[in-house]
Amino acid sequence: MPAEFHVFPCLSDNIGVLMRDKETGACASIDAPEAEPILAALEQTGWKLTDILVTHKHPDHVAGVAELKERFGARVVAPVREAEFVPEADLFVNQGDTVMVGSLSGTVLFTPGHTAGHISYYFAGARALFAGDTLFALGCGRLLEGSPEDMWRSLQKLAALPDDTQVFCGHEYTLSNARFALAADPDNAALKLRAAVVEGQRADGQLTVPSLLRDEKATNPFLRADQPALAAAVDLDGSDPVAVFAALREWKNNF
Template sequence: MPFVVHAVPCLADNYAYLIHDQTTGATAVIDVPEAAPVQQALAAQGWTLGDILITHHHSDHIDGVDALRAATGAKVRGARADAHRLPPLDHALSDGDSFSIGSETCTVLDVSGHTLGHVAFHFPESRLAFTADSLMALGCGRLFEGTPAQMWDSLTKLMDLPADTVICSGHDYIKGNAAFAQTVDGDNPDLQARIARSRMDRAEGRPMAIAPLALELATNPFLRAGDPGMKAALGMAQASDAEVFAHLRALKDRF
């Protein structure tokens, strides 16, 4: 049976994600912006936390880790390359490493760009990828530490996952991301349909940071940097995909 995923709203627009293996009862959380909402969700579900997975070092993803570990005894996993600025790790991970949560195996992907040492967690059996601030709903993270080339490499890696993979990202930024996407890809009917649907999803209280990869490939302007129509619209028909991505990221930074 696939994991049950429970999105936990935190802070102003962050999400932590609880995943629960219905076969073994194993439970993990991906990122802990603050401990209390995660503890409340665990209690409400009747789940016992065993693992804390960290994507990157920013405080709005790790500030609750120490308190949650103290309360639950959960083991902490995060990037070896980022260990010097993460809470103490029980398990340090590198690109391509794998580990198990209950009956499922997770693969670690280095997705540096937003930060150096940022990782994503891919669970192929449940068709889930937790991408935090690398690939986001209708967007990607601002490049605080990495280069456009690094981020494009990371996004390309995520684009190569199966199209039915569900992307669980770190923030609800979809309103601003949608507004930007319309300025560079406004004639895209898939984008227009997604924006209309997102309004209904928000009204019905659905998490706004979760979407199938297939939908991101069709509507996320940063993933469409290689599309000939996108290139032509930007006046960059002869540019490389990476150059178009860098241009789009610069436009978004000024948006």
């Protein structure tokens, strides 16, 4: 693999991720929830921060950007549609743009729904997707600024990536997501097995991120809104997947 990764907790439930290019030593932080844990991770690994890749504007994803940029001179990449909320950014990007971290090439994917300007980063060579708060392990983000159709399209865009893609998401929500998924999709054998693994991981204090996209497609109810079992779970047999997705998301909001 051309890249190596370091995953660690930030704030109360955010996930911090560093990605390092083995060829050049370039290192990116995916979002910057707060500076201190990222600084500790850099010291632990011995990596030098060169880039910060911002997925969206929320404070729990950008609060550490200014301090890290001042300290390391790191280049800050951010969504063009949320430019006013990331004033430290050096480069604003949109759907289809290419972002380099050293020799690692990433593609920007426009993934609105959680926020109107949310983006994700897909590094094909590293088999890594940085999905921010669009796609979670066994879940998806709340629809704070987008419609159910917006988020469903975003999720389908991510689901079209290769099955062996590692999914790095913005929060450690997997245990609560697993419990909802079991309520929505109780006969899913793969989900039952995965939920048991997640229970054990969290009981041992382990992070559950990254996950594999193939596992998300098999077990994440929000990627499965086009399946009859999920339509039946919300009494919408035969309905359009967007309607099923909307009902699932509303159920989860109140779960």
